[in-house]
Amino acid sequence: MAISDSLGDLRTLEIEDGCIEYRIRGGGPGPAVVFLHGIIANADVWRGVVSDLASDHRCVAPDWPLGGHRLGMRPGTDFSLPGIARMVERFLVAAGLDQVVLVANDTGGAVAQYVVSAHPQRIAGLVLTPCDAFDNFPPPPIRHLRLFGRTPWGLWLLAQTLRWRFVQRLPIAFGLLTERPIPAAIMRSYTGPLRDYASTRRDFAALVRQIHPHYTIDVAPRLASYRRPVLLAWARERRRFFPLDHAHRLAAIFPDARVEIIEDSGPFVTEDQPAAVAAAIRRFAAGQVEGWQGFM
Template sequence: MSTIPGFTPHRVPVDGDVALSAAVGGSGRPIVLLHGFPQTHLMWRHVAADLAADHTVICPDLRGYGDSDKPAARSADTYSKRTMAADVVALARALGHERFALVGHDRGALVAFRAGLDHPSTITHLASLDVLPTLDMWDVLHGVDAAVAYHLYLMAQPPGLPERMIEASADAFFGSFLDAWAGDQGAVPPEVRAHYLAASRAAVPSIVADYRASAGIDVAHDRADRAAGRRLSMPVTVVQQDWGAALGYDAAALWGAWAPDLVHRTTTAGHFMAEEAPGEIVKAVRELVNR
């Protein structure tokens, strides 16, 4: 399985010579779903099929992931969330949608957050699954508790060593996150796991570049927005595991500083909640787009 059953594959130019691959299904008000790490758009297979009953659902592979193009990181901006958010807006417009709801998980949620700040007239509703905004994420990681996010520090290092280390044991590296972050190991069946590992193995330089941007240019963009008082103007729903209790921060308060119109929920599902608890995520998204 490499795409969502019943969805139509598209390949859409979005930025110069960069094109995104996307699966599109259903009809009605558009919703774009952005995947996380170490995954592809296939993580939405359950949620997308349900939402497609009354929405046009667009599930792209992000720049640098899956079947989308993976340009070399020739500047800090190549994999900035600003650039990746602009990709998503261009994709939706090319498919005929000037305004749409946007849901992101993990890395995709960081792209969605940036899209909401940079394109407020385009993003009608925004949902984030299991991340903090980039600036807040770095602020709350400290001491030995930061060991749970060792990969953030590894991939923040200058080009060369992180890529070589990960490529030397790619399946073990990416597979470790599928194992450690899952609340339900059965939610990612063997054929889907194999797809994720193959896709990630083929994308090590671009995945590292995405993470490296989050330790550099993405932080700068968030700091500039915080200093300017920019906030998310659309209704926002956040669904997270309760990491705040363990790491000593108030996730709802951190999100509330960015999103005045916020619904914040915690879940007992693991990190891969769209696959572990798709009904819960569908319910949250439907409630969001009806606000």
């Protein structure tokens, strides 16, 4: 679970799928911003962005049940991308959030593509940072998760090895995601729940069984139906974990989209360049998103 006080007050919201822990901070004239993170991560991904953006936006950062969460979902929860997108919609409804800016990274970006294609009514604008798209789900360096995450012994082994710093920095773990090491306490918040909670391991195993590129390939052409503003704040990263070409391909599908490059960063742009990401979101929200409604 997220540990960063800079994310704001910890709250819990019950939806059909289970309880979601989230943090909320800030206010001001700008639209509310809701964040989506990726697998084996949580709201701590957004701590630097929220610290900056909360001066003029209400920032809502949930721990989505993608492996870095503490509260398990109900048995039978749909962990496919369409299922998680429905979870996001249910959260927005239950929280009274409307006309928000949805900001996503990594696997959360794949979820966000389904949100705006199937449940666009509450999304006034979309910001995608480097994320899964097209046939890149999951990216090649971490495709071993589809094997290790399916079985109890494989998931146990994965959870145990991720406690070691040298493993975390390997290319098959977090090593390709940032240009700079992630603080040790934050890494524990990302990887600890898989070790500590059987319900987290159960949820993650259900999620891994649903990871397949047919989802991201299927949703891509339907993104053309989302006609609100879109920003693709992408890294010009050296390792092509999430290729910059995918940002331009996505921008060509959305009717109203542009690409902004985040320099000197790995795919976790919020870890490497949080100020640049916050500035890009602020410009985007101020210049393009209208008709928003704050946190109710």
